[in-house]
Amino acid sequence: MSRWLHARGTQLCAALAGALLSVGEAQAQAVNPHPYAMRLPPAQPLSAMARLGERLFHDPRLSASGRMSCVSCHSPAHAYGPPGRASVVLGGPDGRTAGFRAVPSLRYLYRQPPFTIGPDTESGNDQYLSLQQQAQQSLGHLRAVKSAQVPQAAAANLVPQGGLFWDGRVNTLQQEANGPIFNPAEMDGGTTATVVAKLEAYYRQDFETLFGPYLFNNPKLVIDEAMFAIGRYQIESADFHPFTSKFDAWLAGRARFSAAERRGYQAFNDPSKGNCAACHLDQPTPDGRPPLFTDFQYEALGVPRNPEIPANRNPRYVDLGICGPYRTDLRTQTRYCGMFLTPSLRNVATRRVFFHNGVFHSLRQVLEWYVYRDLQPERFYPRDASGHVVKYDDLPPRYRGNVDTVDAPFNRHPGDPPALSEAQIEDVIAFLDTLTDGYPADADHAHSTVRPTAAASIAASSPASDGPATGRWIAEWPSYALRGGAPAR
Numbered sequence: 001m002s003r004w005l006h007a008r009g010t011q012l013c014a015a016l017a018g019a020l021l022s023v024g025e026a027q028a029q030a031v032n033p034h035p036y037a038m039r040l041p042p043a044q045p046l047s048a049m050a051r052l053g054e055r056l057f058h059d060p061r062l063s064a065s066g067r068m069s070c071v072s073c074h075s076p077a078h079a080y081g082p083p084g085r086a087s088v089v090l091g092g093p094d095g096r097t098a099g100f101r102a103v104p105s106l107r108y109l110y111r112q113p114p115f116t117i118g119p120d121t122e123s124g125n126d127q128y129l130s131l132q133q134q135a136q137q138s139l140g141h142l143r144a145v146k147s148a149q150v151p152q153a154a155a156a157n158l159v160p161q162g163g164l165f166w167d168g169r170v171n172t173l174q175q176e177a178n179g180p181i182f183n184p185a186e187m188d189g190g191t192t193a194t195v196v197a198k199l200e201a202y203y204r205q206d207f208e209t210l211f212g213p214y215l216f217n218n219p220k221l222v223i224d225e226a227m228f229a230i231g232r233y234q235i236e237s238a239d240f241h242p243f244t245s246k247f248d249a250w251l252a253g254r255a256r257f258s259a260a261e262r263r264g265y266q267a268f269n270d271p272s273k274g275n276c277a278a279c280h281l282d283q284p285t286p287d288g289r290p291p292l293f294t295d296f297q298y299e300a301l302g303v304p305r306n307p308e309i310p311a312n313r314n315p316r317y318v319d320l321g322i323c324g325p326y327r328t329d330l331r332t333q334t335r336y337c338g339m340f341l342t343p344s345l346r347n348v349a350t351r352r353v354f355f356h357n358g359v360f361h362s363l364r365q366v367l368e369w370y371v372y373r374d375l376q377p378e379r380f381y382p383r384d385a386s387g388h389v390v391k392y393d394d395l396p397p398r399y400r401g402n403v404d405t406v407d408a409p410f411n412r413h414p415g416d417p418p419a420l421s422e423a424q425i426e427d428v429i430a431f432l433d434t435l436t437d438g439y440p441a442d443a444d445h446a447h448s449t450v451r452p453t454a455a456a457s458i459a460a461s462s463p464a465s466d467g468p469a470t471g472r473w474i475a476e477w478p479s480y481a482l483r484g485g486a487p488a489r
């Protein structure tokens with residue numbers, strides 16, 4: 001790169017060098033040299049609909065046990081993620097039926113696009129193809145992983161993206177709430193009639209005021225409207241997208257990174273070190289939205305099988321993510337087997353359960369696995385009868401080729417130096433701690449003299465300012481997160 005810069009010496013190069021410098025500069029400073037004015041979701045009082053949703057969200061009476069509501073698993077004190085360290089939460093009528101996957105945080109889902117397969121097409125043409133057709137188009141590409149390092153390769157690859165749940169099987173928060181209320185391993189609410197009878201007993205007045213006097217003649221509609229209200233609550237309440245972390249304050253020029261946080265941020269971004277930002281995007285979007293630390297895409301990382309999940313006692317049970325068993329429409333698209341959604345890392349330090357199967361219980365374990373997965377696999381994976389380490393043991397052998405071995409830090413071989421040193425692992429953890437909401441405003445007056453500049457400044461100077469999916473979600477308020485599923489234009 002530097003040779004090329006010297007050889008040309010044009011104005012363009014000077015501009016480019018300036019841009020590159022400011023990235024380096026931005027990353028090397030305790031204070032963000034390009035403070036940034038964020039476009040945040042509007043904060044308004046909750047509508048009557050959202051207030052009803054809030055009460056339903058917290059109401060244990062809708063569950064079979066009478067003791068479980070959404071907050072039992074999505075704890076407000078833990079960024080609406082799991083309150084404890086159990087890999088999977090117990091639910092059902094007696095609170096003893098185990099789930100199958102780790103509970104995700106419900107924060108920052110407001111910009112989650114619907115599930116699609118393909119490169120980002122600005123025109124949105126892919127909306128007209130069925131998922132089977134989209135998957136068919138991507139045949140001929142050997143592996144479905146994106147390669148964050150090689151843009152051409154990434155463009156040729158058709159990668160699943162968007163959707164809710166670890167496998168993207170649902171598109172809207174409204175559809176989503178349906179699952180847990182009726183899921184036998186969760187709230188186990190029973191039949192539609194049982195749940196509607198409870199809603200009528202406890203909420204008749206509210207429902208009739210909001211939805212009209214004849215609503216209870218149509219039980220299915222009652223459930224739909226209840227789910228709509230719960231979705232509306234998650235969209236409207238600022239508590240689901242507060243953007244009050246130290247990192248947000250740093251972006252805005254209102255906080256200083258400690259030395260460890262600053263080094264961690266650098267290692268998180270550095271393509272030859274953590275390379276975390278290749279998938280967990282950390283730059284504001286060009287239109288001024290704060291980064292969510294996900295590219296909304298799916299990857300097979302090959303995390304170890306978790307013996308703490310009761311279902312895993314059956315050796316024939318495997319969770320293949322996009323190709324099943326909890327979604328069935330892409331079962332035959334075997335190159336997606338093992339792929340799970342890249343989660344946001346905001347508030348990740350409040351969790352004690354990591355990855356789709358909750359196999360790790362501390363950020364230290366997660367980071368060590370990222371760094372040593374391929375260097376010292378024996379630390380994480382069991383040995384077979386003949387003593388060989390079984391890498392990616394939570395996938396049947398025929399799908400292990402789907403696992404990402406291209407993107408750093410996954411491109412290492414035994415004997416290579418680790419992507420992050422022990423000290424850098426600690427630094428990255430310190431940086432991840434800055435993503436926890438609730439950093440006191442004005443805790444640090446470090447930069448109060450500097451006025452936020454236009455969104456363009458950091459976006460223009462960022463190497464990977466936007467992921468393939470984010471540019472499309474520019475509608476001012478995400479009505480697509482409810483009902484239709486398609487972005488409102």
Ligand code: HEC
Binds near residue numbers: 068069071166230
């Ligand atoms: C027994 C625990 C439990 C309860 C109760 C529960 N959930 Fe969940 N929730 C989960 C698990 C586990 C997942 C991930 C499942 C998967 O990916 O297959 C999840 C996923 C979600 C997601 C998708 C999040 C994402 O990042 O994609 C939403 C939204 C959600 N739940 C909302 C709710 C609502 C609303 C309620 C109450 C009506 C509720 N949940 C009750 C355990 C629970």
Ligand code: HEC
Binds near residue numbers: 278341342348351355
């Ligand atoms: C190639 C894309 C990619 C890269 C690079 C990457 N991640 Fe991830 N990350 C993912 C995916 C996909 C998952 C979910 C995988 C699963 O559950 O099977 C994940 C999950 C996580 C989780 C668990 C979050 C939760 O809620 O359970 C943490 C923490 C994490 N990543 C941190 C990092 C850090 C730190 C780095 C850099 C060292 C990094 N990631 C690099 C794609 C990536």
